[in-house]
Every structure is written in C-alpha cells, then in structure tokens.
Amino acid sequence: MSGLDADDRALLERRRKVLGGAYRLFYDQPLHPQRGEGVWLYDRHDRAYLDAYNNVACLGHCHPHVVAAISRQAARLNTHTRYLDETILDCAERLLATLPPPLAQVIFTCTGSEANDLAYRIACQYTGAQGLIVTRMAYHGVTQALAQASPSLGAQVPLGTHVRTVELPDACDRDALTPAQRFAAQVQRAVNELAAAGIRPAALLLDSVFASDGIVTDPAGFIAPAVEVIHRAGGLFIADEVQAGLARLGEPFWGFVRHRVSPDIVTLGKPFGNGHPVAAVVARRECMEAFGQASRYFNTFGGNPVSCAAALAVLEVIEREGIPKRVEEVGEYLRRGLGQLAALHPEIGQVRGAGLFIAVAFASNAERSAAAIARAVVEGMRERGVLLSLTGAGGDVLKIRPPLVFERQHADILVERLDQTLAALRAGPPPMT
Amino acid sequence: MSGLDADDRALLERRRKVLGGAYRLFYDQPLHPQRGEGVWLYDRHDRAYLDAYNNVACLGHCHPHVVAAISRQAARLNTHTRYLDETILDCAERLLATLPPPLAQVIFTCTGSEANDLAYRIACQYTGAQGLIVTRMAYHGVTQALAQASPSLGAQVPLGTHVRTVELPDACDRDALTPAQRFAAQVQRAVNELAAAGIRPAALLLDSVFASDGIVTDPAGFIAPAVEVIHRAGGLFIADEVQAGLARLGEPFWGFVRHRVSPDIVTLGKPFGNGHPVAAVVARRECMEAFGQASRYFNTFGGNPVSCAAALAVLEVIEREGIPKRVEEVGEYLRRGLGQLAALHPEIGQVRGAGLFIAVAFASNAERSAAAIARAVVEGMRERGVLLSLTGAGGDVLKIRPPLVFERQHADILVERLDQTLAALRAGPPPMT
Ligand SMILES: Cc1ncc(COP(=O)(O)O)c(C=O)c1O
C-alpha cells in the first residue's frame, strides 16, 4: 500500500485501531471515494472511477429521486410499524405487483441477512423442520443462523449440523444427465443425508444467480427439478434475491422468474433502497400466517416510513425509466464486447451471466494461475479507473455487477480497459513467486 | 376499532392483506401519525400527541441536525466499509470516547438484533463455548439465535437448549441476601445447570435496564457480583445497551456505568441514528481479534457513510445540548411528579427507574387486576393525547421512555393526564368481564 498518500495512511491506521479486525478493504491500494454520481465514484483528486461492481446503488450513486424521497420523509415523520402508515403499504403493494400472486405478504427488515434469517425462521415454523440445504460456496448473511449456512465464509466458520451443501452443475460435466437433472440429484442426495441424520428439511435456500459460487445463470430453468425435490421432501424453496432481484437480470424482474420456478419465500435487500438499509421477506400467505400465529415480529427500524419511502422511490424509478429493458440491452452488449475480447486474450476462459450480472472466468496460462490472473486484473482495472471484484470457489472469476443505469458507453470503457489490462499483464514482467 | 374513520379502516384492511401476520399495532384504536416534531406526533386532524414512549427519536422527531446530516451525506456519497471513509472513523472514535478504554473496537450493524447476534458470535468465538444466560422476560432481538434467547416472545418460540434464564431480584424478597447476592446466585445456578448439561457459558447477556422484565434499575450496582460469576465461569459479559444506552439514564451515559461493571462487549442501536437504521457492537480488542481471525464480517449497509453521518450527528447533539444532565434533571422531576400521584391513586404501586426510563407498576384494586388497570391507562392516556406502553411479565407496568429532549412542561402534561386517567377509571363504569 506504499502508493497511498499520507492522509489515506492515517485513515488506515485509524481503521486498524478502532474498527474490528473482521473488516476487509478492497484492493492492494484501497480506494477512498469522496462523492458518487451515476456510475461514477470520485476520489480526492477528483479522479473518476467507473463503478462496475456496486449493485446496491442500482439506480446510480446518489440518485436524486431517492435522495429527495429520503430527505423529505426524514424531515416529516420517521416512526415504526406499530402505528398506521401509508408508505409501508404503498411500498408493499408496489413490491407485490412485481411478484407472482402466491407471494402475497411482506415483512420488512433492514438487511439481506435479516431477511434470510427471518425466511429461515418462517420455514422452520411452517414445516416444523430444521434442515437447510445451500450451495457449496453459498453466502446468505452475517447472523449466526446464516453464517453457519454460508460455506463461503471459510472452514473456521463451521456449518451447522442441520446444514447440507450441494454442488452446482458444471457445464463441463460430461455424463448423461442434464444440468437440471444433476442439480436435482444433488438436492435429493442432501435430503437423503439429512434424513439419515434424522433431520427433515425446512428449506432449500438458493441465491438465484449463485453469485458467490461463481455466477451460474444457465441453462435458464435448471433449478426447477430441484425445487420439486425439496417440495416432495416437505421443505420450502426460498429464493434469495438479494443479489439477483429487482431487474438485475433484465426483464425477468426476479432471478427465479428466469428459472420459471415458484418460491414459497423470496428475500431481497441490497438494491432495494439504492443504499438505504431496507430489505424484505415476501412469502405465501400460509407461511406468513403460520409464523404470525407463533410469534410477533418487531424490527425497530424495519419498514419505517423513511426506509419505505426510499424503497418506493427505487421501485418507481425502475418502472419509470424502463430499467429492466435497458439492463437487458446493455447487458447483452457488454457480454458481446467481452466475448470479442475472449478471442484476443486466451486468459479469458468463459463469459457468462444474464442482464447486468456478468462473469468472466479466467484460464491459467504458462505463467500464472487463473486466480493470479484474476487478482492482477482486478488491481489493473482499479489502476485504470474501473472498479470490479472476484467470485467463485477459486477466486478466478471476475464479477461484473454495475449499477443498472450502466450504458453502452460505460460498457465500452470497461471492455477497452480490460483489453489494456490483459495486454499489459502479458507484456509485463513475469510474476514474482 | 369502531372509532376509526373510513381512511384508517381502509389502511387496516390493506395491512391485513399485504403485511405478514406477525405485525402488531399499538392501541385499541391504532394511531396514524402524519408528522413528528420534537416530542410531538400529529395526526391527520393535526391533533398533537405527546410521545412519551419513543426512545428511537432520542433527540425528538425529525431533529433538523440529523435530518440535514442524512440528506447531505445521501446526496454526496453512500458506499460501504470496503472503501476508506472518514465518517465511519469519526463516528467510531466519538462513540469510543463515551466508553471506558477496554472497549476499544467497533463493528457497525444496522439493527440492535444484528448487534446482539454478532456479539453472541464474537463471544462464542472468543470462549469456544455456546451457553447463553439471559433474564426470564428478556428480549434481545429477532434473529433466530436471539429469538431463542428471548423468552418474552412467548412459549411458542422455544428457548435454545444452550439458553438458561435467571430471575431478577425482586425488591420485595425478604431473605437474608442482598439483591446483588440474589442475582449472582441466580447466574451461578444457571452456570451450574449448563455445566450439568455439558455446556460451557459463552456469555451473560443483560439489558442494562431490564426493559422487558419490567424495568429494574435499582439498587445501582446489583449486577456486579453476577458479572464476576460469569467471568469466573469463563464466559463474557455482554451489556445490551439498545434500550439503556446513549444518555437515556442521564450522566452515566451507559446503563452498565450506573452499575459500575466492565462489559466485554457492548451493543447499542435504537437511538443511535435518531431513527436511521444504525447500530453497533463495541468490544475489547482481544474479543474482536479472535473473531476477526476466524471470520470476515461484511454487513452491506452497516457502517455506510450515511448511517455513520446520522449517528455522528446524534452524538454531536447529545454533547452540544448537554442532554445527559437534562435527562437526569427532567427524569427526577417526572419521577417526583409520579410519586406524588401515587399518594392520590392507590392503583399506583411503585414508581421506579432512572433518567428518562421510568416504570409505574400498578396494583390491583377491588374491581380490576393490575394488568387490566395498566391496559386501561395506556388506552386512556392515548385518548388524552399521551403515547405510552406496557412492560413486565404481567403486563402491569407502565413504560415511560420519552425522547431525551423531554422537558418539565411535558412531564407536567404527562402527570396531569395520568391523574385524569386514573380518576376517570375509578369514576367510570366497572369493567365488563
Ligand atoms: C446472496 C446474498 N444474500 C444475503 C446477503 C446479505 O445481505 P446483507 O449484507 O444486507 O445482510 C448477501 C450479501 O452480500 C448476499 O450476497
């Protein structure tokens, strides 16, 4: 981090002193943004960075309509769900209008973690069971119940004894089964393993784009037979849409819609307030009723008028600006550009994804492993003013997940800089090991 | 709810349809506030309600300094903890300055639940143990791990097998032990019970005012020997300051300070952002280090620049306006007024509390149980324009917990209306059963 100036070194020192050691920073040379606007972040020297990673600021950083909604409501009234309020109902109804009708009732939370944690509680209550099935590199949140169902946190955060993991179908497998059959077989195996331990499954919990498993979006529909398996076993299907939801994939407003499946519970968060802490659980009425009969639920800040005003503003802008269609167009354009790069750079193994959730999987070359290439690309792109990060079990997949207002001109910049970065990597000195 | 007008009945109907059944409303005739200012909420007819219950809006509803901080920061930059940012450090340092030095490092969350859940995870990691000791009517949050350690949620939300509960010392007990000794004996018993089940204790988790146990603040210091017991047993002491913290009790800025004990971990939330969703865990460095070595922690919204700007603004106003001293003065004034009422109304059994966290425990009379009186008082006060609620195992304790900017004139209104309410209750028709 020698490239940091004295001010930023002082910040780093303050961080080390007063923030818990579980915090991590991005980049060898951490970024210190000062302001954000649209798809851009600006540092102290007013250098612009193209944000191709932040899915929270889905409408772009500091979107004026959302900022105005927050400021207006914060100045007028901010209470809680134990009083009557219109904003929470406007927001809930508008959200439900984007979902298939069996998903009928909402509970608001503040974070994606709280939403998944609550979804799990609801599933346990409804099924009377405890077992939970997730993918091998899943991440679902920070609470105790979710950390022990988030294998991507690493071996030092052990999985719960009621948790089983499944492998995602790899497009390269060459057996007689389709990816859908292979995935269903994995879930059936997990159900059987739970049964052998005397545990019934409460839920299959899937991130609809498998973001931390390396972004696996195809073939569309491949999760459908697995959903049938969990239903036959008496468990619920929870679609974690914290990453995939809210038009990230384009016209199929939700990731599960692209797979043509019917979740019993849907969770969402990150982009819901364009940065304001708001998230939600949507479930079938029977599930919510079973939970409501057993327990009250009061989340002090969840569903407060300001949070709901922020989320409502986001839903409005997504509709008004025709975001889903734009996402689909720009996403396709960007994938095409990346595909063309793949022909020039053997380091690019595969370009995949849907809408504006795109993965570039790297392939090892004579000098570097795929993961080393991936790390070098992320740092090289940061130096060239484009913000990205990695995913996948091997950390060898570039995760491209820009604000939904990304345009062709921004896609062009990204592709051009990636071209430069890969060329420089090949031209540069071999890595020191 | 016959007194509701058509508009509010329509809202109720919409709520029933689209919100999960676990939501609860306050009052027989739910309130529908339109705007808030200082200690007042206003309904559609611009009728003013004195808010004597909302501890979240600690500086008063829609405090202009906090609203401005949120609006300004939301318009400039809202990212996350993986970039360098000054606001989070300013906020963390200012928070730490209010705490004794062993409490050295902060992790930000969005809710009190997330803070307690994380505190429990940290305690488990640090001690290598799982057991958790809480009070008999404790409430610590909505996550799965906390719901099973929150007996106040009721019998249908079963306690975890690793959870044990302790009784608070009742001032009326007449054995040879002091309340402090009695409480320590309870905790020792819980430790022993855990040991008998082969479980070591990770933590004793206490709300420093025991809000849901009926508000038990005295004698100051009574929890100290219990803290020694948990430490001797190898567990940590977690002070849940979500209710008690941030000058609620006056000059002892934190509830545990009043008890002259040293927590290993402190959690806070509710008032921290004056309504904005922000909360935190503060812990001894060794605890944070043990956790950070085992796990990263990323809370998407936790510690974002807007949340930290809100919290920083709150800390600034508390200091600038000398809130702790004011709280102590007004709290004492209010308790004195309530004490004088007790001489007039035999229904008032006891007035207790500290700072602006005050309990009025009711006593049964010939016609009504204490709980029935308490319920009638809450409804009667709402009709007279004062907002309050109940606590305690029997639901017979009036919980008075106004914004910290409550003044003598507001205390006068509260006392006067309570006088009227109790008089009307006695004069009115006997209850129908
Ligand atoms: C798929 C998925 N689910 C849940 C979460 C948790 O969301 P939050 O950080 O808001 O608690 C995340 C966060 O990265 C996520 O990626």
Ligand SMILES: Cc1ncc(COP(=O)(O)O)c(C=O)c1O
């Ligand atoms: C003592 C205590 N701890 C924790 C919480 C949970 O806070 P939150 O609702 O912000 O999750 C509460 C909320 O009422 C509380 O009273």
